[in-house]
Amino acid sequence: xxxxxxxxxxxxxxxxxxxxxxxxxxxxxxxxxxxxxxxxxxxxxxxxxxxxxxxxxxxxxxxxxxxxxxxxxxxxxxxxxxxxxxxxxxxxxxxxxxxxxxxxxxxxxxxxxxxxxxxxxxxxxxxxxxxxxxxxxxxxxxxxxxxxxxxxxxxxxxxxxxxxxxxxxxxxxxxxxxxxxxxxxxxxxxxxxxxxxxxxxxxxxxxxxxxxxxxxxxxxxxxxxxxxxxxxxxxx
Amino acid sequence: xxxxxxxxxxxxxxxxxxxxxxxxxxxxxxxxxxxxxxxxxxxxxxxxxxxxxxxxxxxxxxxxxxxxxxxxxxxxxxxxxxxxxxxxxxxxxxxxxxxxxxxxxxxxxxxxxxxxxxxxxxxxxxxxxxxxxxxxxxxxxxxxxxxxxxxxxxxxxxxxxxxxxxxxxxxxxxxxxxxxxxxxxxxxxxxxxxxxxxxxxxxxxxxxxxxxxxxxxxxxxxxxxxxxxxx
Numbered sequence: 031x032x033x034x035x036x037x038x039x040x041x042x043x044x045x046x047x048x049x050x051x052x053x054x055x056x057x058x059x060x061x062x063x064x065x066x067x068x069x070x071x072x073x074x075x076x077x078x079x080x081x082x083x084x085x086x087x088x089x090x091x092x093x094x095x096x097x098x099x100x101x102x103x104x105x106x107x108x109x110x111x112x113x114x115x116x117x118x119x120x121x122x123x124x125x126x127x128x129x130x131x132x133x134x135x136x137x138x139x140x141x142x143x144x145x146x147x148x149x150x151x152x153x154x155x156x157x158x159x160x161x162x163x164x165x166x167x168x169x170x171x172x173x174x175x176x177x178x179x180x181x182x183x184x185x186x187x188x189x190x191x192x193x194x195x196x197x198x199x200x201x202x203x204x205x206x207x208x209x210x211x212x213x214x215x216x217x218x219x220x221x222x223x224x225x226x227x228x229x230x231x232x233x234x235x236x237x238x239x240x241x242x243x244x245x246x247x248x249x250x251x252x253x254x255x256x257x258x259x260x261x262x263x264x265x266x
Numbered sequence: 267x268x269x270x271x272x273x274x275x276x277x278x279x280x281x282x283x284x285x286x287x288x289x290x291x292x293x294x295x296x297x298x299x300x301x302x303x304x305x306x307x308x309x310x311x312x313x314x315x316x317x318x319x320x321x322x323x324x325x326x327x328x329x330x331x332x333x334x335x336x337x338x339x340x341x342x343x344x345x346x347x348x349x350x351x352x353x354x355x356x357x358x359x360x361x362x363x364x365x366x367x368x369x370x371x372x373x374x375x376x377x378x379x380x381x382x383x384x385x386x387x388x389x390x391x392x393x394x395x396x397x398x399x400x401x402x403x404x405x406x407x408x409x410x411x412x413x414x415x416x417x418x419x420x421x422x423x424x425x426x427x428x429x430x431x432x433x434x435x436x437x438x439x440x441x442x443x444x445x446x447x448x449x450x451x452x453x454x455x456x457x458x459x460x461x462x463x464x465x466x467x468x469x470x471x472x473x474x475x476x477x478x479x480x481x482x483x484x485x486x487x488x489x490x491x492x493x494x495x496x497x
Binding site: 192193199200201203210212213215216217221224240241244247248255259263265 | 334386389390392393396397399400401402406409410412413414416417418420421424425427428429431
């Protein structure tokens with residue numbers, strides 16, 4: 031942490047990657063000490079899986095069809111929890127103002143927050159997959175599925191970080207994020223669910239590719255768009 | 267309070283007259299469709315309202331971008347006006363479509379690309395209004411809503427494409443006469459009626475847009491007067 035701060039003092043503005051790095055490490059170190067965010071997200075995801083278990087009666091035949099949907103619904107809901115928390119922590123303790131005062135490009139803050147949000151989300155997903163596999167006796171360790179989860183999470187977090195930094199600055203705060211976020215991440219959910227079920231059912235790659243491409247396109251477009259407009263969101 | 271400018275008053279009259287003419291054309295001029303009969307009449311206004319919704323959607327996206335670039339409250343008012351009009355007209359289009367779909371497809375609702383996209387767009391606009399409600403500072407409100415309009419404007423076409431990857435039963439009315447349910451061959455009289463309805467509703471859109479922008483400006487004025495009174 032201290033090394034990073036020093037290095038950004040020596041060469042301000044130019045050290046874009048250094049600034050991103052510092053923000054990511056700050057988030058990870060804070061999380062490592064408090065473990066508030068990850069524990070809440072993990073317990074929440076387990077509860078969602080539990081609810082789905084009773085809501086859908088997951089017998090083997092239903093499971094085959096429903097697994098991708100359950101996974102992505104779980105990730106989407108748990109994701110909002112993480113996004114809200116990681117942004118409201120910055121806002122509450124006045125951290126965001128401190129970050130904005132730092133002599134770095136504002137988009138470094140965006141990428142830093144996005145990467146740390148992505149890391150939290152991937153950790154949660156990495157726990158959910160084996161737990162789900164054990165509970166429902168379904169093998170989810172499919173390299174294709176893991177690629178889909180990675181691509182889907184990148185897009186989700188790219189939009190989510192932008193919208194959550196808007197949501198925390200409103201009066202309604204946490205309530206607003208899912209309402210803002212879900213209608214615009216629908217392409218991700220559609221493509222990710224379709225691609226996941228394609229891989230789990232062992233379809234031909236050619237049939238799954240359109241959805242993978244869609245995910246990549248969404249990721250690229252929204253990362254670029256968020257990078258361009260993030261300044262307007264944190265401007266005072 | 268400034269009275270309505272003359273051009274706007276004239277546009278009001280023109281819109282009403284055109285609407286009556288369009289109504290007359292739909293019921294008196296356009297021929298009856300063979301299989302769908304009178305139900306098909308709703309098609310002209312269904313298309314026209316969806317068209318206005320589309321115009322509003324594009325206008326909102328453009329206004330959002332300009333608002334971000336120019337930092338001008340004026341464009342925020344325009345953007346809000348466009349969003350509200352688009353919201354209402356897509357809602358009308360969805361309802362009109364449902365009324366048409368019930369006898370034609372046998373169901374009020376299907377998860378078809380255009381329907382679903384329109385519904386998601388409604389959700390985005392409702393979220394947009396909720397977002398605006400939560401912010402007091404007018405400058406920040408303008409920035410945030412412009413950003414959200416932009417995000418929505420990018421995501422809606424992608425949403426449409428992604429749903430389109432599924433099979434569709436919505437008829438592509440012009441240019442095909444495929445046997446898929448609900449599509450039909452349009453006679454030249456039907457085409458003319460459709461284009462007249464589109465034109466009419468475009469004029470109505472301009473009229474409403476103007477009124478709504480004017481309302482926004484008046485609201486801003488009231489806001490300023492209140493502030494001056496308080497100080």
